Amino acid sequence: MLKKKIVFLLGPTGIGKSAVAISLAKKINAEIISCDSMQVYRKMNILTSKVSGEQRRKIKHHLLSSIDPSQEYNVAQYRQEALSICDKLFRKLKIPLFVGGTGLYYSTIVDGLFPAVPQDKLIRAKLEKQLKQKGNKYLYRRLSKLDADAAKKIHPNDARRIIRALEVYLKTGTRISELQKKRVGLDQQYEVNIFGLNSDRQILYNIINQRVDRMFALGLIGEVKRLLKCKLSQTAQCAIGIRELKGYFSGQYSLAEAKRLMQRNSRHYAKRQLTWFKKDKRIKWININKKVSPAQIATKLWKKLS
RNA sequence: GCCGAGAUAGCUCAGUGGUAGAGCGCGGCCCUGAAAAGGCCGGCGUGGGGGGUCCGAUUCCCUCUCUCGGCA
Numbered sequence: 001m002l003k004k005k006i007v008f009l010l011g012p013t014g015i016g017k018s019a020v021a022i023s024l025a026k027k028i029n030a031e032i033i034s035c036d037s038m039q040v041y042r043k044m045n046i047l048t049s050k051v052s053g054e055q056r057r058k059i060k061h062h063l064l065s066s067i068d069p070s071q072e073y074n075v076a077q078y079r080q081e082a083l084s085i086c087d088k089l090f091r092k093l094k095i096p097l098f099v100g101g102t103g104l105y106y107s108t109i110v111d112g113l114f115p116a117v118p119q120d121k122l123i124r125a126k127l128e129k130q131l132k133q134k135g136n137k138y139l140y141r142r143l144s145k146l147d148a149d150a151a152k153k154i155h156p157n158d159a160r161r162i163i164r165a166l167e168v169y170l171k172t173g174t175r176i177s178e179l180q181k182k183r184v185g186l187d188q189q190y191e192v193n194i195f196g197l198n199s200d201r202q203i204l205y206n207i208i209n210q211r212v213d214r215m216f217a218l219g220l221i222g223e224v225k226r227l228l229k230c231k232l233s234q235t236a237q238c239a240i241g242i243r244e245l246k247g248y249f250s251g252q253y254s255l256a257e258a259k260r261l262m263q264r265n266s267r268h269y270a271k272r273q274l275t276w277f278k279k280d281k282r283i284k285w286i287n288i289n290k291k292v293s294p295a296q297i298a299t300k301l302w303k304k305l306s
Numbered sequence: 307g308c309c310g311a312g313a314u315a316g317c318u319c320a321g322u323g324g325u326a327g328a329g330c331g332c333g334g335c336c337c338u339g340a341a342a343a344g345g346c347c348g349g350c351g352u353g354g355g356g357g358g359u360c361c362g363a364u365u366c367c368c369u370c371u372c373u374c375g376g377c378a
Contacts, residue, residue, distance in 0.1 A: 013342075038342055048342080076339045104341050111338090118339055153336090158345040161337075168339095180338070201333095233340090240342045264331085269342050275335060 003191040004090055007305065008035070008098045010106060010277055011197035012270035014208045016294060018051045020197065021099040022059050023298035028095050028305065031060040033082055035100030035109070038239045040078070041069045046215050046223045047241045069227060069236040076118065079108045103276035110192065110282075112183035117171045119164075127163045142166065149177035195301055196283040198274065203289060205267050212263045221245065240265050 007030065011017050021032050034040065039048045042065045050064065062085045067073060082105075086096045098109065131139055136159045143162050144151040150165045168176040186192055198204070224245045232242070241262050248258035277283055284304065286297060 036342085037340090072340075074339045075341075079339095102341065104338065104343095108338065113338060116339065155336080155345055158336085160340080160344045164339080176338090183338080235340050235343085238340065238343050242342095266342080267332095271333085272335095272337095273342090276337075276341095279335095 005191045008194040012273045015197045019294035020297045023295045025059040027302045030095035030097040033062045033098050034064040035098045035105050037102040046218050046220045072233045073235050111185040114179045114182045123167050147175040194283045196285045199289050208266045209263045
């Protein structure tokens with residue numbers, strides 16, 4: 001029996017995934033599942049460079065603008081929702097086309113998520129308190145005693161991961177390093193095709209800088225002001241542009257500085273994305289240094305699929 | 307033309323008679339329930355050109371070139 005097909009389109013921020021995806025989706029009878037930790041949020045349209053409503057009407061986009069910015073969100077929730085959408089699409093004989101740049105979300109779809117516990121507010125609050133009072137060295141030593149294997153993989157300064165590892169152990173009595181071995185990926189049941197879009201660094205950086213300029217021209221300031229009127233979730237707050245503009249609103253620095261910071265942080269983000277994707281040898285890369293239309297790239301991808 | 311200041315990492319600059327740092331930028335990497343987050347690592351650079359003093363000069367002296375400021 002022929003395996004069901006799943007397609008991924010990955011790449012750094014600004015590279016032009018969205019337009020290519022829509023074009024490709026039409027050719028292969030696919031619907032798009034966004035793989036982006038920030039575009040899931042409503043009311044963050046300019047900020048996250050979401051595709052327009054008009055384009056969304058042409059091809060159905062899932063997990064895009066699906067939750068309110070006041071809500072917390074995380075990988076586990078994403079994975080569950082995304083996989084359930086996948087099933088629905090298969091039943092409609094459609095191909096799921098995952099598009100986005102959030103490496104972690106992508107990896108939990110393709111390679112699975114090990115069975116763990118959700119975050120526990122109480123345990124976390126306690127650990128955060130200890131972190132503040134006794135420092136990260138203390139927490140790290142504690143982890144070394146409880147789960148030496150996990151500690152070996154985590155840097156002593158990486159408080160976030162130390163806390164998570166401790167949390168899992170304290171809650172379940174099982175070491176996170178044990179749980180991490182239990183992952184189930186997609187490869188067995190599906191035909192997985194993974195594409196990556198990339199270009200020379202300098203070209204990418206120019207695109208990113210220009211994109212930030214365009215955000216301001218489109219009314220970014222108004223959008224962020226509106227967002228800040230409500231209480232944003234910890235996750236939504238992390239979108240590049242929120243922190244940077246807050247500094248400007250509170251008079252810490254000029255608008256030009258806020259823009260500069262947004263551009264820089266976006267460039268750094270793109271670099272981290274590439275580091276994540278580059279080591280995944282399953283990705284087939286398409287370089288788009290020369291000016292080519294999204295449709296042309298989509299055609300290229302379509303040929304590689306059939 | 308004269309006077310003064312300067313010429314050191316991609317940028318802004320610090321410092322020293324025994325061949326050099328700091329911030330920013332940039333590059334590389336890690337990553338499993340906050341991931342657009344969080345964390346780690348990385349500086350041999352013809353010290354503007356030439357000459358001199360010295361065991362030794364980026365550091366002192368001379369000269370040339372260039373840049374900036376002031377006076378004409």
